[in-house]
């Protein structure tokens with residue numbers, strides 16, 4: 001089968017023929033890949049920034065945002081059967097450790113990340129575990145929703161953590177109207193009564209945010225903190241969700257939070273250098289968020305099926321992988337890029 005393989009860190013991956021995966025464990029599932037999304041994580045894996053953390057064996061098939069159709073299942077698999085459309089949670093987890101038992105499998109002690117620790121979905125077939133699969137409702141096409149497995153999941157996980165803080169009359173600021181921020185915005189609008197302010201440098205992206213229903217938009221730059229205060233009677237936002245993918249204006253990001261408010265950071269663009277005294281005196285909560293649970297992914301797929309989450313995806317065949325990676329690296333990919341090894 002065809003697969004996008006990384007042989008050496010710092011070199012571009014190449015499309016080549018590899019043997020098809022086979023079932024060896026009772027909970028193994030082979031998925032025919034209908035959509036494999038790309039994001040900055042893939043660029044970091046190519047550059048070797050994840051290698052030091054996880055030390056995968058190269059060559060490695062990339063692809064951590066996957067959806068498709070079940071082709072074959074192991075002897076113990078009962079939750080899916082051949083032909084089912086599924087989205088694949090990027091983590092495989094054990095189900096037995098303390099975090100897994102507590103329903104927090106995102107922190108499984110034996111978790112492995114698809115397309116980083118083992119072969120991913122930029123290939124015609126993906127070998128994964130039945131525990132990682134969420135069934136898709138029939139109307140959802142795998143290529144349309146594949147990117148929910150990473151960007152979308154992180155954004156939903158962050159919004160869900162903020163929801164108890166967002167009652168009627170509160171204000172949430174979304175920093176960054178890129179891929180993460182757009183899903184975060186739509187989750188907030190679907191699930192919370194808060195007024196939502198979106199802050200971004202790009203007028204185009206602010207226009208997209210307004211089109212998705214943002215209550216207010218603010219052009220990032222000088223005056224952004226005052227603009228948020230003006231929208232909140234001078235107090236600042238109850239919650240700031242930092243989805244920004246580029247560094248800059250870190251002090252402003254915290255300054256938008258009201259006293260005893262919360263700052264959730266999920267975009268990896270910022271370098272955090274916050275005077276402790278400011279955090280102490282204002283009793284601000286600073287919370288990091290990464291990837292959501294299997295339940296979070298099931299929730300998110302339901303929101304997509306209800307048309308509450310819309311993604312602008314551009315699809316490409318596997319042969320175009322070099323072009324998509326180049327567009328992503330050079331900032332030319334404005335929407336979500338998804339490879340379609342098996343078109344739906």
Ligand SMILES: [Zn+2]
Pocket residue numbers: 038039040041042064065150151
């Ligand atoms: Zn990703």
Ligand SMILES: [Zn+2]
Pocket residue numbers: 093094095096097098099100105107108109110111
């Ligand atoms: Zn576990």
